[in-house]
Amino acid sequence: MSELKKGPFWITNTLTRKKEEFIPQAPPHVGLYVCGPTVYSDVHLGNVRTFTTFDLLYRWLLHLGYKVRYVRNITDVGHLVGDIDEGEDKIAKRARLEQLEPMEIVQKYTNGFHDVMRLFNVLSPSIEPTATGHLIEQIDMVKRIIDHGYGYEANGSVYFDVPKFAEKHAYGELSGRKIDELMTNTRDTEGMDEKRSPLDFAIWKKADPIHLMKWPSPWGEGFPGWHLECSAMSTKYLGLTFDIHGGGMDLKFPHHECEIAQSIAADGQAPVRYWMHGNMLTVNGRKMAKSEGNGFTPEELVTGNHKLLDRGYSPMTVRFFMLQCHYASTLDFSNAALQAAEKGLERLMAAVNTVQKLKPSGSDDGGTVELEQRCYAAMNDDLNSPVMIAELFEGVRLINSVNDGKIAIGEGAIARLKHLFHAMVFEVLGLQQETAAAGDDTALDGLVKVFIQMRADAKAKKDFAASDRLRDQLLALGIVLKDTKEGTTWERA
């Protein structure tokens, strides 16, 4: 496929709220930064959606031939429970509750996060930096902000002076907020005496003597503010201005707004060329969130052991379910939708196998060139995976019809289909063949095959009473037999 057919790639820049052609500042290199998790508890499905969204972006950029440096951080300090910059550190709180060293909490939930990412076949980023591993860079950035007059120290903490910044720069551009509206809407909160304005945010916080997570700084012992790490680390690995910054919609304000302000205050230039935000996963129309208590862990999802789940769903079913919705739309979770996705995925995967067996006949193209073009067009149109999947299902119909001998296509068309399905299903969508239920227990598999043979013998003798009895008894045990052209297979009900 030529480069011309692959591009151009358009993405919605949430800073300008427009679809823009993506042109990296230094092709073929692309700098991509995505806000990772705060590792103080298990990730839930909503988190998975965001990381799947940017996995799709990463995969598509790679597929287009870009050399991508993908940085996704781990927040392991500085994220406070209550914000207003007065609450307890999330990780420290969890450490207290679980009676563990904070770094044990960090390790535990970082491991868990990685397990989940693997489960959903989310590719690892190129660099996965931690906030605690970049204290020097963060302290340095605080210094630059102070030097430029946008930060002030108060009682061992350092705050970002938002009103002062807003005098000369656009604050609130990304989230569509106006500084005076923010002022009127901000409620008075106790314990904010140190801040000159309620809009100011901490870039360095003083730590109590008993605080476990603290580091020396020019302002005394403390820890960095939450927003700062992303700015410091993206600058370090991707430069003062880089191509794409992604994250969940809920991070737009204040997190990403603060990142922009910090970078401009410290280094004088806007950090990001294209901002992208993934939308939320909802449950009964409400955002899935840790604070709502309506999230499931991957274990609950796979086992179905949760009050909102009728039964378990495989990770690839969930991934496919998510990719059938555009990343910028909210996606509502429901059992019916998951079950529909499960069936659809089975049909798609069956076709991926069928395409390998197709026999050429004649030289007809079967519309495969256009099909391929439509797939690329869909993905290039702001990562429209639902449309691309719809196109693939058109291909599924073609593949099955060719397989049934109803449509004849040539060798070139078959090769094109093979290549297209492999590229789109595995590389771009990142779906995997899930091992059939029959596969993981060889003793059981052998046993069922004995019964299948017995039934086949009975059928050969036209003893249908016996063959049906075998089938029914296996069904009662949860084993479903399927008679196909190639013989009988089985799976769990």
Next chain:
RNA sequence: GGUCGCGUGGCCGAGUGGCUAGGCACAGCUCUGCAAAAGCUGCUACUGCGGUUCGAAUCCGCACGCGACCUCCA
């Protein structure tokens, strides 16, 4: 209250000023000893009311309903 967004067929979900995605479910057919599975085919929707237009579900206005952000959250 402020800002932003959404409302599509039984369900989930794309999309576009006219050529009416896709998946699931459902129906018919094929295959099959039967059933299941599988495959093929069919199934014309866009919250309401006005307006712009030759033509709107698609643009504009109003109404109603819903959500996100404005506090930590992907």
